[in-house]
Amino acid sequence: MISSKEVQDLQVKISQHSDEQAYAQLYIAYMPYLLKFANSIIKNKELSEEVVSDVFIKIWQNRADIGKIENIKLYLYVSTKNTAINYLSRHFRKDIVSIEEMSLNISLSPYNPEQLLITSEAVKKINIEIQKLPPKCRLIFKLVKEDRLRYNEIARLLNISVKTIDNQMAIALKKISSAINFDLKKAH
Numbered sequence: 001m002i003s004s005k006e007v008q009d010l011q012v013k014i015s016q017h018s019d020e021q022a023y024a025q026l027y028i029a030y031m032p033y034l035l036k037f038a039n040s041i042i043k044n045k046e047l048s049e050e051v052v053s054d055v056f057i058k059i060w061q062n063r064a065d066i067g068k069i070e071n072i073k074l075y076l077y078v079s080t081k082n083t084a085i086n087y088l089s090r091h092f093r094k095d096i097v098s099i100e101e102m103s104l105n106i107s108l109s110p111y112n113p114e115q116l117l118i119t120s121e122a123v124k125k126i127n128i129e130i131q132k133l134p135p136k137c138r139l140i141f142k143l144v145k146e147d148r149l150r151y152n153e154i155a156r157l158l159n160i161s162v163k164t165i166d167n168q169m170a171i172a173l174k175k176i177s178s179a180i181n182f183d184l185k186k187a188h
Contacts, residue, residue: 002029007073014026014063014066015064015065015066015068016067023059023063026056026059031052034052034055034080035048036142036146037080037081037143037147038051038052038080040139041081041084042088047087048084050087051080054087055076055080055083071153074153074156077153078156081157122180129175129179129180130172132175133175133176137168137172139158140154140168141172143157144165151166
């Protein structure tokens with residue numbers, strides 16, 4: 001993920017100079033994360049791609065205002081969530097999707113040096129335990145660990161308290177670590 005300074009520079013280039021390369025860089029930086037997030041709501045890869053494309057089209061259409069956005073990352077996530085929910089409501093006449101209905105695939109970033117030290121077997125065990133987490137807990141864990149959103153950003157995105165996020169992360173980490181410790185003890 002690019003630094004906040006780089007993001008601010010891209011925002012300025014897009015809003016003040018209609019810089020298409022800066023827009024492409026913003027798209028490349030956030031598209032994979034937003035695509036996974038949209039897919040957790042819609043559960044269809046092609047439709048999720050359409051949702052994320054719509055979000056970025058709106059960004060380009062309103063590029064003069066992009067410089068005024070304080071937290072573009074949060075803005076993109078909220079826009080993706082709203083666009084996905086609106087898409088479901090419009091096309092499928094489905095009620096708003098709750099967090100509990102979302103399905104997520106969590107993957108550990110291969111760029112974190114600590115994670116490179118973990119064996120592939122341990123990574124598989126961790127991923128299995130992550131998939132066993134309750135849906136809301138799994139979503140929060142994904143947004144914190146994979147998408148690197150801050151607790152207050154997630155709270156605003158999901159309309160929950162920071163304390164709830166803290167509690168859900170504690171539950172997730174406890175379940176994952178206890179399962180991993182249990183497996184390690186069995187191996188000795």
